[in-house]
Amino acid sequence: MTAPTLSGVCPECETDLTVPPIVEGETLSCPECLLTLRVEGVVDGQLTLQMVQVQLRDWGQ
Numbered sequence: 001m002t003a004p005t006l007s008g009v010c011p012e013c014e015t016d017l018t019v020p021p022i023v024e025g026e027t028l029s030c031p032e033c034l035l036t037l038r039v040e041g042v043v044d045g046q047l048t049l050q051m052v053q054v055q056l057r058d059w060g061q
């Protein structure tokens with residue numbers, strides 16, 4: 001048996017990503033640009049990935 005993998009493309013750097021099965025809502029890091037990506041959906045083994053907007057806190061003055 002072969003373990004199924006999922007594939008997707010980094011929305012930022014367009015690197016092809018192959019990952020072990022994960023589910024919607026999980027996050028992974030792009031090995032190329034190190035962005036955090038969240039799985040928005042999985043269709044036919046193809047991931048829809050969304051950049052996670054990192055909230056940089058503005059501590060103000």
Ligand SMILES: [Zn+2]
Pocket residue numbers: 010011012013014015030031032033034035
């Ligand atoms: Zn990337």
